[in-house]
Amino acid sequence: MPEQILLQGKILGTEEFLLAGPAEGRSVRSAGEELLAGRSQWITLLCEVLPRALLAELGLARILLGSSGGGQFLVVLPGEARLAAENFLAAAAVQVSELSGGVVRLIWGVTDNLGDWAVIRRRLNHELDSKRCAPLAGADGSAFQPFQHAASVDADPYFAKELGAKVREASKVGWSPETPGKVFAGEGKHTWSLTGNLSPDGVMVARHAAPSDDGKNTAPVQTLARRAQGRSIWGVLRGDVDNFGLRLRRVHSIEEHVPLSVLYKQFFAGELEVICSLPEFWKKVSIIYSGGDDFAVYGSWDALIALAREVQRLFHRFTEENLKDYPGAEGKTISMAIALAPETCYPLASVFEEAGRNLDFAKSNDRDCIYLLGRILEWRHLADASELKDTVTRLVHDFRMSKQFLYQLRSFYRREAYGDSGGETQRTWRFQRRFNRVLSGTRDREFQKLRTHLIIELVGRKTAEVKLRPAGLVALEWARLVTEV
Template sequence: MRDLLPLDSDRKALLIAALFHDIGKFQYRAEKTTVRHEENSGRFIREHLRGFKALEDALEEAAKLAEGHHQELAHRHLRSADQLSASERMEDETQVARRPLESIFARIQIDTSVPPPSETFSLWPGPLGPECVFPEKSAGDWKEEESRVLESHRNAWEGFLGELANVPKGLDFPGLLHTFHALLERWCTRVTSAAYKAVPDISLFDHLRVTAAYSDCLYLAEDSEKPIVVVEGDLGGIQRFIYRLRTPEGEQKGMAKQLRGRSFYVRLLNDTLANWILDELGLFRPNLILSGGGRFLILAPNRKDTDDLLRRLRQQANEWLLQELHQDLTLALEWESFSLQEMEDFAQVSKRVGQKIERAKQRRASDLLASEQLFGPFEDEKAELEACPICQKLVEDRKRYGGKCRICALHQEMGGAIPRSRYLVEVVVAEVSQLNPDSNRVLVPFPEFGRAWYLASQGEPGKPTDLEAIVSSLPKGARLRITTLGDSQFLSDEPLRAIDKVNGGRGALDFLFLANHLPQEDGQVKDFETIAEEGPSYPYLGFLRADVDDLGFIFSHGFGRAAAPRQDNVSLSRFATLSRELDLFFSCHVNELAKEFGLYITYSGGDDLFVIGHWKNVLDFGRQLYQDFTRFTCENRNVGLSAGLLVEKPNYPIRFAAQEAQEAQEKAKSRTSQRQGGVDLGKRAFCAFDCVHPWERALELLEYGDALVSLVEKDYELRSLVRFILDLSRAGWTKTGVDVRTYPRLRARLYYALARKADVTAESLGDPGADRKVRLFGRLISKPDLFRDFAVVGNYVLLATRRRR
């Protein structure tokens, strides 16, 4: 860590003032008062932050800075940071100060011919959680609904103050700042930062944290022309690392645990690298703008040693990845310095750094070319080696780890512990070897970075808890962060009791929405064969991958002239809000959805997911996912989602299934369709049974398939008719369209088959009292495009009605 960065009272006062400079807006919307929000912010700091030991020498100065942050003589760094963070605010004709947050997705536009929705979509105040993911369509007349606006903000404000009083008073400054950051995320994510006459679609939490990050950078920077350094990290090789698993004889039942453990290991590695680099830069939690999905983004001050320090950290990280994981994973770490004017358009900033990342990924770990480690020997090559049956790496002493290598054994252990884990505990310590593994708690060490993670269970009444045991075993000088998983209510009794026992207040409290649902039985993760067997129909598995379409283009152009003619730039606050909202959907809501359908989440976060389950449950999950995502994004057709489904036997190798599901998703993303006036937005598609359709069409076809399934279940002989129609449809249509040579003959055969086996005739089609069989199969005549698209319907019906052996 940088030893020379100051942590004096001036820096602490500036950070606290920046993090709470607009908290008075929250109070203003909760109370019927005319007091300016700056005054409320200063009073809040004096009244509610008093008593924290780490703030004693900075409290009054912080209150003064917050009170005056809009004045001409305000602290130059805080004023600049506030203006930069708020540079995205678009003007709005609605001159109402008290109103709820609006969804950021309602104003995205990437195609001038596809207007965003005209309605108002509101997000009401409250604690962050599954119940506040979706926006509510509103009339937008807040003067008429002033009482509701006041009441909802008042309830949230009182909840915020009540939990603030529970924050431990003895935390040191880094831990306290981190805990404040989490509390603001819980309560201010659904409060708008917008001032009078501004569009209220940026959350107060994002504005506060970005202002704090900017303020600290400006305070510490040594280059006044380009004071900000944007640092981006990207882990390469994730897909190969997670899914390159062999399934040896006798190990099939452990693949579910192994897969989940590997996925979670990547998550911990990404957070480890991000937190380690943040610490080495001498920065705090607000400067970590995002971390997840194998990527992180840090805002840093431009100092004389920044370039050399980051180069050293990059090489150190990749040398460890080479030694530990044989370069299965590599870290692309790039950065660039920017002026304040350049930072006003963060879309261009992100593009420039992103281009560096892409070039770095093409020359993986090139900074290791001069390293003595590149060509070995590795530590595990000093003895007689054996191949691990899971990852095929050559390792020493497999017997010690149950016939696997050390890493695969760890992943298996993690996969078994995740379902029963309530807390994730990060320990920062000089020597990770001082931490003793415990048979009751999984320890995931990253010794090169001075960090390790415990997976801890929730305690039982009257018994010592995992958290207390971890704290009691900490070596002197260790720092600890307790993260509550799956719930933003992180200031509960158990972590509070544990954190109070950390020496010197070297601790922090946080929460994390983690999409980690796994089907369980008696506390154990079900294997894939059991998941398939217990499903509602034939025992096959479904593998579904999905992600958001054109996200990079949305970030760079979705808020430009098409969306707002008077606004060209995308600020860091807008970038942060959009990124965090997407992650909330994929991390929080998808986890709830997976519970409903009994699915195994391999990964879900950021803007994509990969789930596994019984094929019918996965298919139904995909249908619901699209409908929920459409609702989440305010029915805005400028924001799309594409997905691919693979259906296979339960013993199909996971490495092949992951790859083929990815290929199905890519097929969906490659869809384009013509319309009058040119090409539409394309994508927004679902690939199932190797057929690609726009989501709306796919849902129509599957709904028709549902009706046929119920019909076949009552009259199983109709299943042969479905198969016959499927064969005809395949023969009559090619990838380029109808086969004009064979189509008339096939159409005649269809009419004949429907008349013989389903009683579909010209007379029965016109009979309003015809039975359900006639009406359903008759659609194939009345709607020719249904016959054309029958491949999805036929495959679905045949698999859903296939009888078990």
């Protein structure tokens, strides 16, 4: 038997589990915030607690924990501990499946710590893929016999009440062998402190939540929508590192793999917690989760846009400082997407799912970009849209331009996208003629400057070829939301 083995665990089905509705149906007055928060915390903490509990139960040193978080973990074990470790994970996997109604699965792969890291990783991935794609490959004939369906376990109270707000306020989390698939706030046979910074003895988790008006609870989505500037809307922001898996596959040793994984997890858990605690965000956004290469936040629509820009700025600086020795662009850019709720009490899980679809759409078209208000923009164009939004907002507020002004400007984009009709063209250019006649008699230089700047930003600076810029439509929609009450 080899002296040392590597064990890699993965949690599957997390997206489907987070999107699954409550067992008893949704309350009309609730968007399901606490249930979704509790489920995401459970998934996040399982990846952190299970490998630590495994080492504690086997009496092994904590230094054998390689990496954890983001739906997976990696530990180094002595060869004689293999059977005990697999029994431990098998017991946990049973309860994990029960609590999630069979949606979430815990799988693991074990291999000898021998040979080149690329070979070791290939062996681990082969075993994990076989368990993912053929879960009954190792089962006997009884797995294919008729059976009585066991009664489903209603675990929603555990996620919403035992986790959720309790985890946000707790100083530590615990685990007990009697309930190997559960994590509890503040109690258990083995406990670990919760921290916002990387600590060898603690669990690093981002758990900021916007406070309610009385400061006693987490703010519901209705309150977050009311705190937005302009129109009362809330939404979900999701972000994901571009080609992160490819970046990890290019490392040459486990000594390089582990620090790189920890580095990304530390950025998302640590920086996201700090950013959300800033004055402009702490009452407007709540964290759903932060993973090894992704994150999700919900809150006021205007705060989500500003938060996305700040996270991208810090991530760009983070990669420049920490990945300058790594060739290629893999893992050095991040894409995001925002989805807005169509109504105040809309289910959070549905908006979360829509943000995920928007993110997939953005990443399939480009990288290092954001899906915002129906368009995909490169990050540098988002800054242009923000500046143009400020210009339009000034025209509406300072110079009392009517809302028809915004709708008429947007009509140019609709005509370009969906074709033109004669009546629509006449109405649009009639509006432009009236607009120019008013401007021709004004002596307000600032007004003239804003008008010229607006036209240039909408059609571009090249006069030879007039083409409407995608950032312009985002800016107009952005300005419309800001000016609506």
